Amino acid sequence: MSELWLPIIMAVPVLGAIVVALLPKGGDKLAKQVTLAVSLVVLALTLVMAFQFPGAAGDRFKFEATYDWIPTFGVHFGVGVDGVALVLIALSAVLVPIVVLASWHDADGVKTADGTVVAPKRSVKTYFSLLLVLEAMMIGVFAATDIFLFYVFFEAMLIPMYFMIGSYGGAQRSYAAVKFLLYSLFGGLLMLVAVIGLYVIAGKQTFMFPELVGVIQDPATQKWLFAGFFIAFAIKAPLWPVHTWLPDAAAQAPAGAAVLLVGVLDKVGTFGMLRFCLELFPDAAKAFTMPIVVLAVISIIYGAIVAIGQTDMKRLIAYTSISHFGFIVLGVFAMSQVSQAGATLYMVNHGFATGALFLAAGFLIARRGSPHIADYGGVQKVAPLLAGFFLIAGLAGLSLPGLSTFVSEFMVMIGAYSSTASGSGAFVVAAIVSATAVILAAVYILWMVQRTLNGPTAEPVKAFKDLNAREIWVMAPLIALIIGFGFYPKPLLDVINPAVTSTLTNVHVDNPAIAEKGAGQ
C-alpha cells in the first residue's frame, strides 16, 4: 500500500488537469472550483502521508515505488521521499491551493496603472489546468529517485510555467518568458550531458540514485559531472551571476505563478545541490566549496543591495529572494548538520514567507494596477488588514526572530560559522559577512513598507478596499505557518535532520560535536 502514495499524489492533479481542460467553454468558475478541490485533495493526501512518514517502512527513502520505464537503458519511474523531499513536497502541496485561491482573477487579465487590462492570450481554464500539471511535476521532481526521471520533471516543469508567464503575464511577458525558458534550458542541457555521462561512466546500467551514490571515484570525472549538475542548479536557484532571469520572470508573471516560481521551482536548484551535487560527487563538492561559498556570499549581499535600489515591488521581492537563495546555498555547502538542516528549513520557510509577500504585493497591485512603489503611500490608513499582512510577510522577509525565517537563517549562519569542514576559517568570514545582510534586509523591507503603507494616503490609494474573505483565506494560513514554525520548528527539523545526516554521511563529513549533542538530548 505504501508504495502507492506518491503515484496517487502525482496522478490526482494530472487527472484534475485533464478534467479542467475538458470542461465546456464558459465554465470558468467551475474550472476554478474544480482546481481548488483537486489541490485540496492533494494537500490532504500529502498531509496524511507526511504524518505517516516517521513510522513508515524504509531506511532513508520511504514510500518507495519503482517501475520499469525504458528497460533498455535502465530508466525507471522511481519515486520515494526522504525528509528533505517530504517537506518540499508538503510545501508545494500547501502553496498550490493558496495560489489557486489567490489567482482567482489572475487569469482574467493583468491590470496596468492607467486602468487598461493586458488581456491573457489563453483561456481561464487553461491557466488552472496548467497549474495542476505544474503541481504534479513539482511533486514529481522532489519525489524522483531515478536521476533520469528527475531530469525529465526538471525540464518538463518549464512548460507550464512558460505558458503561465507568457500567456497571462504583464506587458513584457514574452520577453520574460523566453528569457526564463532559455536560461533554464541552457542549464538543463548541461545537466543532461552530465546525466548521460554519469550513466555511461558509472556503467551500472541504471539511473537509480541510491545505486549511483559513491560510484564515481575519479576526482577529475567527478569535477566535470559536478559542474554539469551544478550550473543547472545554480541557474535554477538562482545564484549570482546567473540570476537576472528571475526579477524579469517574477515581475511579469501573475502573482500566483510568481509564488510557485520563486517558492517552489527555484527550490529544485538548491534541493538538487543538496541531493545530487553533494552526494554523487562528494570530492568535487569539497574541491569547489570555496568558489561556491564566495558566489553565495556575493548573492546574499549583492541581492540585498540591488533590492534596496528597486522601484518595482515584485522585482524588489525577487532580488530579496536572490539574497535568500545565497543563504540556502551557503548552508548547503557549509557541510555541517546545523547549516544543511537550516538550509533545508530555509527552503520551506522561504516558500511561505516570500509566497506571502508576493501575494500581498499582488493584492496591492491588483488594486492599484501598478507595481511601482512610488505609486503607493498610506495604504495602512485605508486597508489596515492588507497592510498588516503585508507588514508581517515583510518582517518574515527580514528574518525577524519569532518568525519562521529567523530560525533557518540563524541555523545557516551559525552552522556555517561553526562548520568543521575544511577551510573553516573562510566559513567564519562568510558567516560574518552574510550576517550584515540582516541590516540590509531591514533597509529594503522597511523602506518599501514606509513608502507603500505609511505616510499620507495617496489619492489613487484612497479608493482601496480592504481584503475580502477570499483574500483573507489566502493570507491567514501562510501567516499562521510563518508564526507557528517561528516558535516551534521542531516538527520540520525532526523530519529534516535524519535526511541531512545521511547526506553528510555520503559526503564523508562527520560533525562529531553535533552528532553527540543530537544523541545526548
Add this chain to the structure above:
Amino acid sequence: MESPAEIIQHTAGGAIGLSWLMIVLPLLGALILLVLNRRTDRWGHLLGVAMSLASFVVAVLAFVELLGLGEAERRQAVHLYEFIPGMVDMGLLIDPLSISFALLITGVGSLIHIYSIGYMSHDPDRRRFFAYLNLFVAAMLLLVLSDNYVGLFIGWEGVGLASYLLIGFWQFKPSAAVAAKKAFVVNRVGDLGLLVGMFIVWTSFGTLAFADLGTKVGTASDGTLTAIGLLFLLGACGKSAQLPLQSWLLDAMEGPTPVSALIHAATMVTAGVYLVVRSGGFFFPEGSPQALAVAIVGAATLLAGAIIGCAKDDIKKGLAGSTMSQIGYMMLGAGLGPVGYAFAIGHLITHGFFKANMFLGAGSVMHGMNDEVNMRKYGGLRKHMPITFVTFLVGYLAIIGFPLLSGYFTKDGIIETAVHHQPVLGWLAVLGAGLTGFYMSRMVFMTFFGEKRWDKDAHPHESPAVMTWPLIILSIGSLFLGGYLILSNRLMLWLSPAVGRPEVLPEFHFLSTPGLATLGLVAVGAAFAWMRYGRATVPVVAPRGSFLTTFARRDLYGDAINESLLMRPGQWLTRFAVYFDNRGIDGLVNGLAAGIGGSSGRLRRLQTGFARTYALSILIGAALVTGALLLVGNI
C-alpha cells in the same frame, strides 16, 4: 568575589512553574486585539490593561515564591519545549535579576497601560495601540526571562518590532514613519553584534543556555571572551542608545508619549544593561578590556546625552537626552563588575520610576496644551496642573540626586564606585551629574515657572484621574525606592545569587568627597538654570546660541555623521549596484541574445527565394561531399 549560584531545574509547579503565563497572557491580549480587529474597539483597552495586570500578578507570585527559597535555590530554570533540536531549548530562568526586571516591566508597564486609557482616549486606533503595548510587554518579558541567548534574542527583536510599531503608531506622519524605520535599522546594527557574538558562543562552548555556559566559560581564551564581550556591547549600544548607535532615540520621540515612557525610558532601552549584567559572569570578567569598554561607552554617553539634553526645547527630546545620559550611568556601573551591578540595576529600577513619571508628566502637560512640545511655549503651568507639577517635581528631584530621594542613592552609588575603581570615568560621571542638575532644572523652570508663553488657543487643564493616579504612584516610587534598595545593601544581597557579589560589601557614605562634589555641582547647575530660565525671561523663539548650543541641538552631529559616512555612500553603492545589474550583468545577457539574434538575421539573408540559387548550393554541396570522399580515398 562570590560567584553566582548554580542554576537548578525547576520541577515543582507553583507560580514559578507557571511563569510562562507572564509572557503568554499579554501575547494573547495582543493576538485577540489584532485578530478580532475593530470588533474589540469598545473594550480592547480594558483587555490590554487586564492582561498586563494579570502578568504583574504572576510576576508578584513568582517573586514571593522565590523569596521563600533559600539563597542557593533562587535560580530556577523552567523548561518549556525543545526549540531547535540539538541546539537550544526554550526555557525561562527565574532568578532575582530576571524577576526584578519582570516586576519593573509589568508594574510600570501596567501603570502606563492605565495612563494610556486616558491619553489615547481620542485616538480612533486606541485598540491597536493597546495591542502593540501588550506585544511589547510580552517580548520584553521573553527577553529578560529567557534562559538562553536565542530566546533573549527573540525577545530582543520582539521589543524592537514593538518599538517600531509604536514609534510609527501615527504612521501617516512621514516623520513618524521615518523615525520608526530608523530606530529599527540602527537597532539591527547592534543586533548584528549580538548575532555574531552568539555564533562565537555556540562555536566555542557548544551551548547557548545560561545554565551550561557557567561551567564552560572557564575553558575559553581571553581573546574569545573579549571578542564576544565587544560584540555584545555593540548589541547593547544599539538597544540602549549608547554611543555610537545613539541617534535613533531622539527621533523615537515621534511616538505617543506613553510609548516614550514605557519603551524609550523605563524598560526597552535598559535591555542593553540587562544584557551586560546577565552576561557579566561569562563574558565581562572584572578588569577585562571588554568591561572597561562598557564603562567607557557608558561614561561617554552619559556626557553626550547630558549635553544634548541641555539644548533641547522639545520637552520629550530633552527627556530623551536625559535617558541616554542615565543609561550611560547604568552602563558605567555595569562595566565595573559585580561591585557595580547592584547600583546599575538599582539605578535602572529607580530610573524606570522617575523617568516614566516625568515622561508621563510631560504627556500630561502636552495633553493639556494641545500636544505642544516646545517648552518655550509653556511657562507658569504649576498653578494649572498641580498634580502633574508636584509629581514631576518629585521625579526631577529624584533624577538630579536630591538627598534622600531615589536617584540620590543609586546614582551616587555608581559615582562613588566608579571614582573608586576608574577615577577618570568616575569624575566624568560627577561632571555629568552637574549637567543633569542644569538641564533638568531648565526643563522644570521653563515648563512650570516663569510667565505664560502659551499659544493663543491653549487652555491648560489638569489631566483626568486615570492619568494622574499612575503619576502619583510612580512618584511615590521615585521618593523612597532608591533608599530602600541601596541602604544596607538590600538589592546587592538580593541579586547576588544571580550576578555574584564582591567579598567586601560597600557601605553607603552620606558625606564622601565624590558625593559632596556631585551635590555641589548639581547645585551650581540648578542655580545657573534658575538664572537663565527661572529668573530671566525665556524668549519664545530660540536664540541662535553659541557654537556649543548648536552642537548640542544638532545631537552632536550624530545624524550628520551617519548621513555623510553611511547613508550617502550607501545610496551611491545601491545606485551603482542597480546600474551594474541592469547594464552590466543583464546587459551582457541581453547583448549575447542580441548578438545571436543579429548574426542569425544576417545568415538568413542567404535564403533568397530564387530556386536556382538553392539548386546551385545543392550542386556545390554535392561536389564538396564527393570531393571529400575522393580525398579520403573511400571511393
Add this chain to the structure above:
Amino acid sequence: MTTHYLILSGLLFAIGAIGVLTRRNAIVVFMCVELMLNACNLAFVTFARQVGNLEGQIIAFFVMVVAAAEVVVGLAIIVTIFRTRRSASVDDVNLLKY
C-alpha cells in the same frame, strides 16, 4: 566497354545541371531535371551491366516511376503558377524567402 556510356551520362548530367541553374523558364528547368534523372538512369544501367547484376536496372525503374510522379505534381504546380502570375519564369516565384 562501358566507359563511353559513363562519359555520355556525365555529359548529360552536366548539361541538365547547367540548364537548371541558368534557364528561367520553368518548363525548360523541368526538362533539364528530367535530363539529369535520365543521365543517372543511364549510369545505373551501365554499372549494372558492368557489375553483372540486376540491381542497377531495378533502381532505374524506380527512378522512372518517381520521375513520372514528379512530372504529374511538377507540371500541375507550374500550370497553377502560370494561371495566377501569367508567367512561367522561376525567378518570379521568390516569395518564399527569409
